[in-house]
Amino acid sequence: MDLTGHFIGRNIISFRDLTKDEIEYILQKAFEVKNRQHENALAGKVLATLFFEPSTRTRLSFEAAITSIGGRFFGIADSSSSSIMKGETLKDTIKTVSGYCDAIIMRHPYEGAARAAADVSSVPIINAGDGANQHPTQALLDLFTIKETFGNIDGLNIGLMGDLKYGRTVHSLSMALAHYNVKLTLIAPKLLRMPKDVKEHLQSRNVAYDEIECINEECKKLDVIYVTRIQKERFGDLQEYERVAGSYKISKATLADLNPNVKIMHPLPRVDEIDPDVDDTPNALYFHQAHNGIPVRQALVSLVTGAIK
Amino acid sequence: MSSNSQRSFKVYKIDNGTVIDHINSSMALKIIDILEIKKDGIVSIGMNFDSAVTGKKDIIKIENVHLDKKHTDMIAIFSPQATINIIKDSEVVEKRQVEVPKVINKVLRCPNPTCVTNKYHDCDSKFIVEHYDENQTYGRCYYCERETLITPDLVK
Ligand SMILES: [Zn+2]
Numbered sequence: 001m002d003l004t005g006h007f008i009g010r011n012i013i014s015f016r017d018l019t020k021d022e023i024e025y026i027l028q029k030a031f032e033v034k035n036r037q038h039e040n041a042l043a044g045k046v047l048a049t050l051f052f053e054p055s056t057r058t059r060l061s062f063e064a065a066i067t068s069i070g071g072r073f074f075g076i077a078d079s080s081s082s083s084i085m086k087g088e089t090l091k092d093t094i095k096t097v098s099g100y101c102d103a104i105i106m107r108h109p110y111e112g113a114a115r116a117a118a119d120v121s122s123v124p125i126i127n128a129g130d131g132a133n134q135h136p137t138q139a140l141l142d143l144f145t146i147k148e149t150f151g152n153i154d155g156l157n158i159g160l161m162g163d164l165k166y167g168r169t170v171h172s173l174s175m176a177l178a179h180y181n182v183k184l185t186l187i188a189p190k191l192l193r194m195p196k197d198v199k200e201h202l203q204s205r206n207v208a209y210d211e212i213e214c215i216n217e218e219c220k221k222l223d224v225i226y227v228t229r230i231q232k233e234r235f236g237d238l239q240e241y242e243r244v245a246g247s248y249k250i251s252k253a254t255l256a257d258l259n260p261n262v263k264i265m266h267p268l269p270r271v272d273e274i275d276p277d278v279d280d281t282p283n284a285l286y287f288h289q290a291h292n293g294i295p296v297r298q299a300l301v302s303l304v305t306g307a308i309k
Numbered sequence: 310m311s312s313n314s315q316r317s318f319k320v321y322k323i324d325n326g327t328v329i330d331h332i333n334s335s336m337a338l339k340i341i342d343i344l345e346i347k348k349d350g351i352v353s354i355g356m357n358f359d360s361a362v363t364g365k366k367d368i369i370k371i372e373n374v375h376l377d378k379k380h381t382d383m384i385a386i387f388s389p390q391a392t393i394n395i396i397k398d399s400e401v402v403e404k405r406q407v408e409v410p411k412v413i414n415k416v417l418r419c420p421n422p423t424c425v426t427n428k429y430h431d432c433d434s435k436f437i438v439e440h441y442d443e444n445q446t447y448g449r450c451y452y453c454e455r456e457t458l459i460t461p462d463l464v465k
Contacts, residue, residue, distance in 0.1 A: 014454060089429045112425035112452025116432045131423050133454055197456055 007303035011118040011125045014134040015172050020179040023143065026299060029308055030144050033069070034295035041298070041307040042071030048101040049075030050093070051128070052108040057269065058128050058137075061290075062105050065297035071307075074100070091120045098122045102305045124304035132168050138267055139172035141296040145289040146224060149263055154181040157221050161187040162228035162248050162273060164194040169267045170228055174198050177207070184209040185222060189244045192234060214247040220258060224285075225250065226265045229273050251275035255283055265289050326350070326372040328394040329384065331360060336387050337367035339461045343383050343416040350374045362390055378405065383416065385409040386446050386459055409441050413448060417463045424453040434465075 003025040011017075018026075032038055047066050051059050054077060066073045090113060097104060098121040106114055107128040114127035114134075129135040147153050158177065160170050164186055174194070177184065178201060186194050186209055193211065202209055212218070219225070230248055235241035249272065250264055266274055266286040278284050302308035332340060337354045346352060351372040360366035375395050384391045385407035395403035413436040419426050426434040436448030439456060446459045457463070 016454065089431050090425070091429065091431050108425075110423050110425040110428050111421060111454070112432075112450065115452045116425045116429070130425075131453070 005306075005309045008306040008309075009124055010304050011114075011121075011127075012136055012300055012304065013114045013118060013125065013127045013130075015136055015139060015175040018136070023140070023176065023179060026140060026296075026303065027144050027147060029303060030140075030292075030296045030299035031148070033298045033302070033308075034292075038069070038298075038302065038308050040070035041302045042066060042069045042305070043307075045071045045102045045301075045305050045307055046100070047071055047073040047075075047301060047305075048097050048104045048106075049073050049128075050097065050104060050106040051075065051077050052079040052090075052106065052113070054078040055107050055129060057290075058107060058135075061293040062128065062297055062301075065294045066301060068294070069298045069302065071301070075105075090116060094121050094125075103301060105301070126300060126304065129168070132166065134172055135168055136172060137293070137297055137300060138169055139176040140300070141289065141293045142169075142173050142226070142265065142267075143176050144296050145265065145285060145292045148292070149285060150223065153177070156180075156223045157183045157185065159185040159187055159219060159222040159225040160194075160228075161215075161225055163192045163230045163234060164188040164228070165192040166231075166234060167228045170226065171195070171198050173226065175201060178202055178205040182207065185219065186211045187213070187215060187219070187225075187248070189213060189230070189248070191240075191244075192230065215254065215257070222259060222262055224263050224265060225258070227270075227273055228267065229271055249273050249275065250278055252277045252281070255281065322399075323370050323372050323396055324399045326370060326374055326396055327376045327381075328396060329369040329371075329381070330366070330392045330394060331362055331388070332367040332369065332384070332391050333363060333388040334360075334365035334367060336461065337369055339387055339464050340367075340369060340384050340391075342464050343386070344376070344380065345416070346371055346374065346376075379410075381405075382408050382410045383413065386413065387461055389443055409438055409446055411438055412436070412451075413438065413459070416465060417448075417459065418465050419450045419453060419455070420457050420463060421450065421453045421455050424450060424455070426450070426452050 001021050049062055063073055094117040103124045105126045105128050108130050111131035111133040114125055114130045118125040127134055127136055164170050230245055232241050262283055263285040264283050268290050337356055353370045355368040357365050381393045391407050393405045394401045415433045417434055419434055426432045435451035437451055438448050440447050447456055448459050449456045
């Protein structure tokens, strides 16, 4: 299927909107960008980065992505510091700002904000996180990293570990992986298991998955373990937290019991769920993963603005 | 025609307008809400009539307004057995069933408190109906993407 020019003017809001062909096309363009086939693609383009809640990491990644491929940006780092939003509705802000730029990258504390913005925007909206809902560029860079590392996503055994209940990242990633022929192992304490509707989505896509409470013998088959943080606040009982949290940490000792080639991924920032002694092992993929946010975001911004067809 | 349904036509006989019959008992007021017809002409409500189909039923009559299918399909969310009678010159000129709509705009509120539709007055709600049976309808919020069982308390 030829998707040349297909993304011009498109909003990137949610994995629910993306077909497998579209995902593959975005990844292919990201590989081209990483191979320096599209240098200066964003020359002459102006992007707005509207962060209605602070997320320094994601904002810096977008801003570095835009400038290093020739684009310019203006934006806000959080809504409290900017007068433009004082007393103004989200829609009015978007109607105004969309007249100043070629696309808007936005993060917002409320679920559905990016979709609401897209309803009124005259330029494409890229969702950089809407509350607990979606963060599609994170899941795209996760897929990109897996594909780059293994050459293929089909056929892999992938473990998702930690807070699978509230973790937006693992929900988006699960929806993305549901397009592929993978086997998932969901590793989480009872309290923080994957929500029913995500599991139903996996079933509807015929994705095989196991649910276990901690790393066991079976996990030797895993090619990837995607780790997310378990927050203390999720537990009413701190003693319960102390009891379970240790089971969801990766250290050199944990690695000794796993597939020697297993890759450890994490959306960052980490706290203590991955021991720093893992950083220097060939298993650690998380910093490389974060760096891949650059070509993936460059490809996306370029595609929706027509800078890359 | 049974004596019960004759009675409802006698009590609520109109020459021109729309009669919504076989509404699940006690849902009439909610249905007036979702149809947003309060200002649309004379609206009469009959509640707790005996019904062969549902045990008890409610009836709504709107004089001089002919509701179209798109409008009345909203009723199916809470009363899938309701029937619509369009009346002109004292004759029933059209009788139809209701079908659960694919999209429900504006009339419901999203149960997610941090959904954008609950935070800005200019963001109307919108639900995409994903599946339903005689007893329940599930919709996904178009904005926050959460799936929810649509219940009468979600009517604004
Ligand atoms: Zn919602």
